[in-house]
Amino acid sequence: MTDVLGDPLGEVRDVRLVRIGRVDAGNGSLTVAEVGSQLPFPVRRFFTVFDVPAGELRGTHAHRECHQFLVAVHGSVTARVDDGARTAETVLDRPELGLYLPPLIWGGQLDYSPGAVLLVFASHPYDRSDYIEDYEEFLRMVRSGR
Amino acid sequence: MTDVLGDPLGEVRDVRLVRIGRVDAGNGSLTVAEVGSQLPFPVRRFFTVFDVPAGELRGTHAHRECHQFLVAVHGSVTARVDDGARTAETVLDRPELGLYLPPLIWGGQLDYSPGAVLLVFASHPYDRSDYIEDYEEFLRMVRSGR
Numbered sequence A, B: 001m002t003d004v005l006g007d008p009l010g011e012v013r014d015v016r017l018v019r020i021g022r023v024d025a026g027n028g029s030l031t032v033a034e035v036g037s038q039l040p041f042p043v044r045r046f047f048t049v050f051d052v053p054a055g056e057l058r059g060t061h062a063h064r065e066c067h068q069f070l071v072a073v074h075g076s077v078t079a080r081v082d083d084g085a086r087t088a089e090t091v092l093d094r095p096e097l098g099l100y101l102p103p104l105i106w107g108g109q110l111d112y113s114p115g116a117v118l119l120v121f122a123s124h125p126y127d128r129s130d131y132i133e134d135y136e137e138f139l140r141m142v143r144s145g146r
Helices: A135-143 B135-143
Strands: A016-019 A021-025 A028-034 A045-050 A058-063 A068-074 A077-082 A087-092 A097-101 A106-110 A117-122 B016-019 B021-025 B028-034 B045-050 B058-063 B068-074 B077-082 B087-092 B097-101 B106-110 B117-122
Touching (some): A068 B045, A068 B068, A077 A097, A117 B068
Antiparallel strands (some): A016 A097, A021 A028, A028 B045, A045 A117, A068 A097, B021 B028, B045 B117, B077 B087
């Protein structure tokens, strides 16, 4: 069952922090998530981000249609989210935390710890035209109701 | 485009080592894979395996129907594969390598480096009855053509 955590991200439109199942045993630890449950959209693509220098801010764009799901599978990453009216930050520092970002959320990631690996699932194949990289354009879109 | 690497795993039935796209830049590195291309099946579930003690052998089962795709997203893991007639091992030590395991391949993972994280995609939701955990039963199944 999906476990949506209560946290300040709930203030940002439709952004959710999700608890993924985790099992710790003597022979290792495991996290597990299923599409349609913890991972709330069909997965068409995944990417990993790593070797990010200290002080780097990555992301800083929104998507028109693409949904994303972020998991720090090693180390920690701070995720910043912005719906055009409210902003929030959360630290992804456990592999059992997933951050769901719907379309039209401006997202950025910063403070990668040394060795951190961010895993991102996307609902769409790569499409350059799906990216909104101009913040003023983003604001116009969300304020006009798209 | 899928890039299937030539290596000894080609001797084991339908097991493939796949090169995932990788981009290195001054602000960090990225790997990207798309479902239907590098990742050759629809994803219904993912799991991560980590904090595995040195000397531990994990996996050691086959699946009746489930396809899997393994990526060491941090550190390195040795993957052992066995189709009932031939066995092979490969070291997954770069996040741009994916190992595709079809059903009815006996798989095991060992030699997790400290901090290693193995990411596994699965084509099916969790189903206890899909697991074959008895090696003799596995051999009977593959030798009888299922």
